[in-house]
Amino acid sequence: MTQRANDVGKALAALRADRPLVHNITNYVSMDVAANVLLALGASPAMVHSSEEVEAFADLSASLVVNIGTLSPDWVAAMRLAARRMCDAGKPWVLDPVGVGATAYRTGVATSLLALKPAVIRANASEIAALAGAQARGKGVDSLAASRDVLEPARALAAATGAVVVVSGEVDYVTDGTSIVAVFGGHPLMPAVTALGCSLSATMAAFAAVAAPFDAAVAAAAVFAVAGRQAGDSAQGPASFRTGFIDALWRLTPQTVAESAELTSP
Amino acid sequence: MTQRANDVGKALAALRADRPLVHNITNYVSMDVAANVLLALGASPAMVHSSEEVEAFADLSASLVVNIGTLSPDWVAAMRLAARRMCDAGKPWVLDPVGVGATAYRTGVATSLLALKPAVIRANASEIAALAGAQARGKGVDSLAASRDVLEPARALAAATGAVVVVSGEVDYVTDGTSIVAVFGGHPLMPAVTALGCSLSATMAAFAAVAAPFDAAVAAAAVFAVAGRQAGDSAQGPASFRTGFIDALWRLTPQTVAESAELTSP
Amino acid sequence: MTQRANDVGKALAALRADRPLVHNITNYVSMDVAANVLLALGASPAMVHSSEEVEAFADLSASLVVNIGTLSPDWVAAMRLAARRMCDAGKPWVLDPVGVGATAYRTGVATSLLALKPAVIRANASEIAALAGAQARGKGVDSLAASRDVLEPARALAAATGAVVVVSGEVDYVTDGTSIVAVFGGHPLMPAVTALGCSLSATMAAFAAVAAPFDAAVAAAAVFAVAGRQAGDSAQGPASFRTGFIDALWRLTPQTVAESAELTSP
Numbered sequence: 093m094t095q096r097a098n099d100v101g102k103a104l105a106a107l108r109a110d111r112p113l114v115h116n117i118t119n120y121v122s123m124d125v126a127a128n129v130l131l132a133l134g135a136s137p138a139m140v141h142s143s144e145e146v147e148a149f150a151d152l153s154a155s156l157v158v159n160i161g162t163l164s165p166d167w168v169a170a171m172r173l174a175a176r177r178m179c180d181a182g183k184p185w186v187l188d189p190v191g192v193g194a195t196a197y198r199t200g201v202a203t204s205l206l207a208l209k210p211a212v213i214r215a216n217a218s219e220i221a222a223l224a225g226a227q228a229r230g231k232g233v234d235s236l237a238a239s240r241d242v243l244e245p246a247r248a249l250a251a252a253t254g255a256v257v258v259v260s261g262e263v264d265y266v267t268d269g270t271s272i273v274a275v276f277g278g279h280p281l282m283p284a285v286t287a288l289g290c291s292l293s294a295t296m297a298a299f300a301a302v303a304a305p306f307d308a309a310v311a312a313a314a315v316f317a318v319a320g321r322q323a324g325d326s327a328q329g330p331a332s333f334r335t336g337f338i339d340a341l342w343r344l345t346p347q348t349v350a351e352s353a354e355l356t357s358p
Numbered sequence: 359m360t361q362r363a364n365d366v367g368k369a370l371a372a373l374r375a376d377r378p379l380v381h382n383i384t385n386y387v388s389m390d391v392a393a394n395v396l397l398a399l400g401a402s403p404a405m406v407h408s409s410e411e412v413e414a415f416a417d418l419s420a421s422l423v424v425n426i427g428t429l430s431p432d433w434v435a436a437m438r439l440a441a442r443r444m445c446d447a448g449k450p451w452v453l454d455p456v457g458v459g460a461t462a463y464r465t466g467v468a469t470s471l472l473a474l475k476p477a478v479i480r481a482n483a484s485e486i487a488a489l490a491g492a493q494a495r496g497k498g499v500d501s502l503a504a505s506r507d508v509l510e511p512a513r514a515l516a517a518a519t520g521a522v523v524v525v526s527g528e529v530d531y532v533t534d535g536t537s538i539v540a541v542f543g544g545h546p547l548m549p550a551v552t553a554l555g556c557s558l559s560a561t562m563a564a565f566a567a568v569a570a571p572f573d574a575a576v577a578a579a580a581v582f583a584v585a586g587r588q589a590g591d592s593a594q595g596p597a598s599f600r601t602g603f604i605d606a607l608w609r610l611t612p613q614t615v616a617e618s619a620e621l622t623s624p
Numbered sequence: 625m626t627q628r629a630n631d632v633g634k635a636l637a638a639l640r641a642d643r644p645l646v647h648n649i650t651n652y653v654s655m656d657v658a659a660n661v662l663l664a665l666g667a668s669p670a671m672v673h674s675s676e677e678v679e680a681f682a683d684l685s686a687s688l689v690v691n692i693g694t695l696s697p698d699w700v701a702a703m704r705l706a707a708r709r710m711c712d713a714g715k716p717w718v719l720d721p722v723g724v725g726a727t728a729y730r731t732g733v734a735t736s737l738l739a740l741k742p743a744v745i746r747a748n749a750s751e752i753a754a755l756a757g758a759q760a761r762g763k764g765v766d767s768l769a770a771s772r773d774v775l776e777p778a779r780a781l782a783a784a785t786g787a788v789v790v791v792s793g794e795v796d797y798v799t800d801g802t803s804i805v806a807v808f809g810g811h812p813l814m815p816a817v818t819a820l821g822c823s824l825s826a827t828m829a830a831f832a833a834v835a836a837p838f839d840a841a842v843a844a845a846a847v848f849a850v851a852g853r854q855a856g857d858s859a860q861g862p863a864s865f866r867t868g869f870i871d872a873l874w875r876l877t878p879q880t881v882a883e884s885a886e887l888t889s890p
Binding site: 123124127128132137139140141142148149166334335336337338339340341342343 | 386387390391427431461463464552594601
């Protein structure tokens with residue numbers, strides 16, 4: 093067991109002990125599965141999106157995830173208010189720029205949110221490339237690029253924004269602009285379940301309440317990779333995989349994840 | 359089998375026979391699971407939230423649930439229109455004041471809805487305490503107080519509003535300000551599944567279409583407790599619990615629930 | 625194996641090969657299950673609803689589904705923009721007029737969308753009757769009429785609008801105003817799972833990206849019927865049915881569906 097894998101186990105133990113309140117401003121598609129993922133890991137999720145109350149709710153929360161999957165102007169205004177509030181309070185927030193690059197509106201919103209200093213940015217390869225201003229091919233919200241192909245744009249984006257950047261894919265890469273950790277594992281059924289990527293971003297927000305952003309991102313990717321492999325063993329298809337995955341997150345112990353996590357620095 | 363347990367069985371038989379249309383103005387997180395819970399019990403759920411049509415839809419509906427989990431001003435306006443319409447027509451509506459006490463906006467909305475005379479108010483201990491103006495500790499939308507600790511505020515809230523008040527927790531308490539019934543059962547995995555509390559409120563609305571509010575609240579709590587215990591027997595975690603729970607609601611017979619419900623007046 | 629059943633197998637093979645981007649403007653209740661159904665079949669779903677970007681997103685998409693289940697004025701404006709864009713580009717879009725006839729608002733919206741030339745209209749018997757201006761009894765979003773009873777209104781609606789019209793029920797009927805194909809199969813648990821009808825409409829949009837509208841509607845109804853029958857064999861209730869159904873869609877092969885589809889022209 094490496095030190096880094098051991099740290100993942102410690103982060104999970106801290107999450108289950110602290111049960112942090114995680115504020116989610118996220119897309120409609122992901123709300124059910126993301127809330128269930130967070131509960132299975134021991135966090136306390138809440139979905140609150142109105143400008144009337146997002147700042148007050150941010151004050152109660154340990155961390156925030158902003159996910160732009162199903163955008164509209166009212167929600168964008170609330171995202172900005174909540175992210176700014178977390179930023180001003182020195183509390184971490186995670187940006188999931190779903191579909192950035194697909195439309196000018198989406199790209200503008202995602203880019204403008206960067207100024208509010210997310211602690212972590214998690215996306216697929218096409219989205220990271222779009223956000224970094226690089227060339228990439230995306231299709232709607234799914235990626236056509238491989239994670240490995242955008243390591244340089246990811247590193248540059250981290251350096252430019254100060255955020256930890258995570259490129260999700262068959263292998264997940266976590267970089268702060270200098271170091272890179274690769275997280276292996278998971279299962280081919282994961283992209284066939286909607287909003288698991290969104291749920292991973294929410295999980296990074298949960299871990300960011302109990303660990304530094306880089307460690308939080310690695311911990312979230314690692315628990316997903318370990319639980320995904322476990323769930324894949326008995327799945328009959330994507331729906332039974334989803335059930336087994338959430339159950340596996342629930343049963344995951346710090347000891348198991350520390351022993352099973354596959355992490356390397358390429 | 360007590361008379362009260364027998365009444366629960368009768369209420370379930372009536373629900374399956376009548377298949378009432380239940381109007382839901384509820385939060386985004388709960389819509390999928392609440393609709394599936396209502397269908398499993400035999401009700402006919404519909405989610406309709408626009409001010410343009412909520413009054414017309416309320417006219418078609420046997421009952422209504424208003425759940426403030428994911429608030430915004432447009433939705434609040436529609437909640438008021440629909441609740442007033444039900445109130446004016448003498449039809450029952452259920453209030454689920456999710457997270458009341460967490461922000462001033464949320465507390466203001468929940469409090470103002472009390473004037474529209476909900477037949478039932480269902481919430482966790484922290485929320486009931488907040489709504490009753492008592493001191494309590496909540497964390498976002500989860501409760502840090504025990505149901506038993508807020509029996510007096512619950513009783514006072516019922517007396518002040520004329521609503522049946524339900525405090526959900528490990529034990530559910532139902533009071534009309536005078537009588538109190540305690541409902542035992544359920545399973546420790548229930549709070550690990552998102553929106554089961556919201557689904558319970560929706561189920562109370564469904565039963566309120568075929569029984570008096572107090573009996574409806576007891577019946578809903580009892581079917582959840584019995585199905586929850588059944589589902590817990592074979593669950594591997596919260597996701598398989600959710601699947602087993604909805605399946606158990608579907609298979610539940612009036613006879614079984616009447617024989618299995620554990621109800622007492624403390 | 626008939627030619628038509630063989631065509632269903634070919635359409636499924638094309639869908640899995642092309643992985644078309646399907647734009648969904650749909651109700652909140654259906655988003656999770658519809659996205660998972662589309663992914664299980666090999667399509668690439670995206671839920672995008674803001675007027676700021678629906679036209680740009682429609683330009684990227686192979687097809688669109690517009691579902692009016694949870695309406696509000698902002699969404700209606702976006703539905704119109706996106707549908708018009710698809711219509712102008714000669715790309716197919718599917719209309720699911722959920723609950724049309726229940727309120728004047730809903731009826732007005734559904735009727736006005738007909739002018740934007742949907743390629744397919746899919747609904748239950750009550751909704752088809754309401755849209756066709758015929759007499760029918762509906763209850764909220766559930767149908768009280770049998771599919772067979774509205775064959776004539778369905779045929780008339782197809783002739784008047786130029787759309788392929790699908791009446792869903794125990795048997796699904798697909799008509800272009802001249803021909804009618806009946807699709808048999810499925811399972812009695814299907815109406816006990818929320819939003820499977822909505823998911824069927826989304827699936828018709830997916831198939832419309834790789835086949836002519838009539839063939840797409842038949843293919844979608846047939847894969848649902850075959851997977852529904854398979855899932856019903858081992859279901860314990862509606863929730864395990866839903867899991868098994870999505871898994872069955874995932875495992876379905878062109879060969880199996882071509883051999884198992886039951887299609888006739890009455």
